[in-house]
Amino acid sequence: MSDGDFVISREDWSLHRKGEIDRERHREKVREAIKKNLADIVSEESIIMHDGRKILKVPIRSLDEFHFRFDYGKQKHGGQGDGNSKKGDVVYTDPQKGQGKGKGAGEEPGVDYYEADVTIEELAEMIFEDLGLPNLEQKKKPELASESVEFKDVRKKGIASNIDRKRTIIEVIKRNALKGNPGLHGITPEDLRYKTWDNTYKYESSAVVLAMMDTSGSMGPFEKYIARSFFFWMVRFLRTKYNNVQIVFLAHHTEAKETTEEEFFTKGTSGGTRCSSVYKLALDVIEKRYSPQDYNIYAFHFSDGDNLVSDNDNCIKLINELLKVCNMVGYGEIEGAYYYTSTLRTAFKRVNNPKFTSVTIKDKSGVYPALKKFFNQTQGEAAN
Amino acid sequence: MNSKDELRVLEDALQVINAKAKELGLDFYDMFFEICPADIIYTFGAYGMPTRFSHWTFGKAYHKMKTQYDYNLGRIYEMVINSNPCYAFLLEGNSIIQNKLVMAHVLAHCDFFKNNAYFKNTSRNMVESMASAAERFREYEFEFGRAKVESFIDAALSIQEHIEPRLMIKRGENLRKKRQKEKERTCHAERIETPYDDLWELEEARKDTSKDSEKVKKFPIEPEKDLMLFIIQHSKELEDWQRDIMSVIRQEMHYFWPQMETKIMNEGWATYWHLRIMRDIHLDETETIEFAKMHSGIIQTSRTRINPYTLGLKIFEDVEKRWDNPTPEERERYGRSGGEGKQKIFEIRANENDISFLRNYLTKELIEEMDLYLYKKVGNEWKVDEKDWEKVRDGLVSSMTNGGYPYITVQDGDYNKNGELYLKHHYEGTELDVYYIEKTIPYLHSLWGHTIHLETVLDNKSVLFSFNGEKSSKKFI
Numbered sequence: 001m002s003d004g005d006f007v008i009s010r011e012d013w014s015l016h017r018k019g020e021i022d023r024e025r026h027r028e029k030v031r032e033a034i035k036k037n038l039a040d041i042v043s044e045e046s047i048i049m050h051d052g053r054k055i056l057k058v059p060i061r062s063l064d065e066f067h068f069r070f071d072y073g074k075q076k077h078g079g080q081g082d083g084n085s086k087k088g089d090v091v092y093t094d095p096q097k098g099q100g101k102g103k104g105a106g107e108e109p110g111v112d113y114y115e116a117d118v119t120i121e122e123l124a125e126m127i128f129e130d131l132g133l134p135n136l137e138q139k140k141k142p143e144l145a146s147e148s149v150e151f152k153d154v155r156k157k158g159i160a161s162n163i164d165r166k167r168t169i170i171e172v173i174k175r176n177a178l179k180g181n182p183g184l185h186g187i188t189p190e191d192l193r194y195k196t197w198d199n200t201y202k203y204e205s206s207a208v209v210l211a212m213m214d215t216s217g218s219m220g221p222f223e224k225y226i227a228r229s230f231f232f233w234m235v236r237f238l239r240t241k242y243n244n245v246q247i248v249f250l251a252h253h254t255e256a257k258e259t260t261e262e263e264f265f266t267k268g269t270s271g272g273t274r275c276s277s278v279y280k281l282a283l284d285v286i287e288k289r290y291s292p293q294d295y296n297i298y299a300f301h302f303s304d305g306d307n308l309v310s311d312n313d314n315c316i317k318l319i320n321e322l323l324k325v326c327n328m329v330g331y332g333e334i335e336g337a338y339y340y341t342s343t344l345r346t347a348f349k350r351v352n353n354p355k356f357t358s359v360t361i362k363d364k365s366g367v368y369p370a371l372k373k374f375f376n377q378t379q380g381e382a383a384n
Numbered sequence: 385m386n387s388k389d390e391l392r393v394l395e396d397a398l399q400v401i402n403a404k405a406k407e408l409g410l411d412f413y414d415m416f417f418e419i420c421p422a423d424i425i426y427t428f429g430a431y432g433m434p435t436r437f438s439h440w441t442f443g444k445a446y447h448k449m450k451t452q453y454d455y456n457l458g459r460i461y462e463m464v465i466n467s468n469p470c471y472a473f474l475l476e477g478n479s480i481i482q483n484k485l486v487m488a489h490v491l492a493h494c495d496f497f498k499n500n501a502y503f504k505n506t507s508r509n510m511v512e513s514m515a516s517a518a519e520r521f522r523e524y525e526f527e528f529g530r531a532k533v534e535s536f537i538d539a540a541l542s543i544q545e546h547i548e549p550r551l552m553i554k555r556g557e558n559l560r561k562k563r564q565k566e567k568e569r570t571c572h573a574e575r576i577e578t579p580y581d582d583l584w585e586l587e588e589a590r591k592d593t594s595k596d597s598e599k600v601k602k603f604p605i606e607p608e609k610d611l612m613l614f615i616i617q618h619s620k621e622l623e624d625w626q627r628d629i630m631s632v633i634r635q636e637m638h639y640f641w642p643q644m645e646t647k648i649m650n651e652g653w654a655t656y657w658h659l660r661i662m663r664d665i666h667l668d669e670t671e672t673i674e675f676a677k678m679h680s681g682i683i684q685t686s687r688t689r690i691n692p693y694t695l696g697l698k699i700f701e702d703v704e705k706r707w708d709n710p711t712p713e714e715r716e717r718y719g720r721s722g723g724e725g726k727q728k729i730f731e732i733r734a735n736e737n738d739i740s741f742l743r744n745y746l747t748k749e750l751i752e753e754m755d756l757y758l759y760k761k762v763g764n765e766w767k768v769d770e771k772d773w774e775k776v777r778d779g780l781v782s783s784m785t786n787g788g789y790p791y792i793t794v795q796d797g798d799y800n801k802n803g804e805l806y807l808k809h810h811y812e813g814t815e816l817d818v819y820y821i822e823k824t825i826p827y828l829h830s831l832w833g834h835t836i837h838l839e840t841v842l843d844n845k846s847v848l849f850s851f852n853g854e855k856s857s858k859k860f861i
Contacts, residue, residue, distance in 0.1 A: 004402065004406055007417065073761045092687065
């Protein structure tokens with residue numbers, strides 16, 4: 001061949017997987033990085049407010065390819081206009097959200113180069129990996145399902161131990177009758193019938209979770225946000241891991257009321273705080289609808305702890321009541337901008353029961369540890 | 385059309401395009417065209433070469449390209465590899481007319497690779513050497529563990545841009561010359577002799593003395609730009625397999641470097657020629673429309689970046705026009721006689737790189753016609769900051785200096801008489817990304833084994849970043 005000649009061909013590339021293999025390694029690394037940063041990711045606004053989008057953008061920085069480079073935000077870059085551009089024209093505006101997230105480097109101005117795409121299911125799987133309902137017990141009313149085996153069908157083939165005698169005898173009688181020699185005699189292999197099984201759900205224990213949230217005036221946007229992100233993951237977690245767990249949403253300020261899930265996550269109220277109101281309501285709900293004999297009952301309450309001091313003793317009394325009927329009672333206190341010396345948490349130090357767990361959350365990264373503490377499956381066993 | 389028929393049609397088309405390209409003066413290596421599915425093209429795009437070693441960063445790049453393709457946000461139509469013979473990959477599923485355009489485009493790329501001065505010393509059998517390096521890396525994984533090899537590659541890649549491209553060219557040249565001499569002394573040298581060769585020899589002589597007197601106080605004697613090489617040669621930390629990995633990465637960077645510094649020219653050249661060739665061959669009406677669509681997609685401009693295809697094309701076309709029809713002044717002052725357009729652009733493609741290309745041929749008229757500008761960040765907004773043509777031109781040129789990477793040299797390999805490494809960023813008005821400095825220095829530490837210092841400038845003050853293996857610190861000096 002002299003220079004400039006050519007060959008054109010088509011090969012079979014189906015075994016060439018290099019890109020896919022390294023892509024998989026990259027994905028693994030993304031997952032490792034996400035796991036390392038779960039505490040920060042769990043309370044990301046973009047996730048809690050993800051409004052039904054399937055793919056989430058999760059900020060992770062450990063997957064950058066670091067090298068010495070110029071500060072993109074301090075560099076001048078070249079661009080091309082449509083013919084009339086003037087000094088001072090705006091070429092691009094950084095999106096307002098995600099402020100303070102870094103210096104917006106990357107190829108395009110304002111692109112968050114370190115965001116990884118992850119589906120909410122994947123994220124949930126990582127978060128829930130070692131979470132579970134503690135102290136789960138067998139209850140009478142069968143609603144929480146687990147898998148079991150049920151014999152339902154009859155077939156001509158099967159294993160000897162599963163022979164369906166009744167059906168086999170019917171077959172023998174039928175065959176003999178058709179031959180004009182009625183009666184039960186002479187079983188042949190064709191007469192044999194076998195039982196076969198199906199996988200099915202067996203209902204054994206059931207659970208109800210009471211989600212209680214303080215929506216009083218002292219709960220600022222931050223406190224509400226923290227409480228909601230906790231409940232967001234809690235609800236998701238319960239629905240992912242358990243087939244039939246019921247969740248009751250209770251909101252309170254000085255008075256408590258039951259809300260829909262949507263109201264619970266979206267509506268804010270104001271006014272003073274009397275936490276006992278919600279404990280009282282919880283006890284009512286349990287008494288009316290969820291007998292402790294039939295249900296595993298869990299109660300979680302989130303508040304900023306700013307309660308009427310006169311109400312605290314009442315709260316302790318009611319919490320103890322709740323502890324009698326619940327598998328677990330959790331209290332989460334969000335330490336906001338104001339610091340109160342006498343908070344509900346201080347009062348709850350007097351509650352002495354292994355089924356009672358309390359956590360304090362100071363910032364966004366506290367949500368994940370709170371989840372881990374509340375839904376630590378082994379904690380009950382350790383306590384019992 | 386079944387794939388066999390398609391292949392035949394493409395072969396016929398290529399026959400025509402090939403003949404036309406040669407007739408118009410393009411000069412390329414033998415071409416291997418291969419039609420392959422999207423993931424394969426994207427693999428090549430991400431790795432820069434079908435046979436390169438494995439690493440998650442390529443997986444990341446692949447993922448990004450593949451996703452953009454899957455969501456129809458962008459696509460690569462072709463890949464060309466600078467090798468002899470030249471490999472070009474066509475995207476399966478391209479229409480015939482798309483592939484015709486791509487083939488014309490690709491022939492011009494190959495002409496560029498073969499004839500541009502900056503590619504003179506690139507290895508033309510990189511396909512094979514990358515394959516064998518990849519094989520060795522795989523063996524290292526077996527021997528030393530995948531995680532260990534992977535994190536070493538992470539570290540090596542973090543400084544891969546810090547090489548001295550010109551040095552390599554010269555060294556490669558000398559090596560080849562030596563080999564040639566050893567062989568027979570009959571063949572003529574591959575490189576054309578120039579009156580300036582003695583200058584190179586001076587450089588070489590200096591290098592040699594520096595090696596002989598390594599015991600001299602200063603180390604290195606002169607600041608060294610090739611940080612990769614410096615570490616390969618002088619780090620006491622590295623094992624043989626690690627030195628090998630670094631050498632491979634450095635060599636591959638040398639191979640890719642000329643492509644980075646001639647991006648605008650090379651894409652402009654290829655675009656220029658696919659236009660000319662496609663205009664010259666017969667297209668029916670639908671083909672013409674489809675061709676026009678694809679071409680306009682290629683040269684689409686953006687407010688936030690310079691499209692190298694468009695800029696390169698415009699400059700080549702402008703030069704051709706100006707050398708074909710010089711103004712009376714140009715005739716008199718530069719002795720241009722007119723009608724020299726073709727000759728001139730071929731000359732440019734042989735001798736220039738992007739920096740000299742823009743510096744010499746991006747005119748005031750072109751900048752104004754194309755409405756080029758510089759923009760920068762002001763608060764949350766990115767605003768047009770510069771419209772003055774000289775400043776725009778100079779800004780574009782300076783952003784390409786050293787491949788667009790910070791210029792860093794090794795000042796001292798035995799700083800504090802303690803084996804510490806002292807690096808200096810040669811500040812030219814743009815600050816480094818501090819977060820990235822702090823994340824990169826630990827990689828360097830793992831390669832060098834002792835404390836690393838980097839001197840740079842922040843807010844017009846000299847700053848020294850240091851990392852001693854445990855803590856990083858920053859102080860004004």
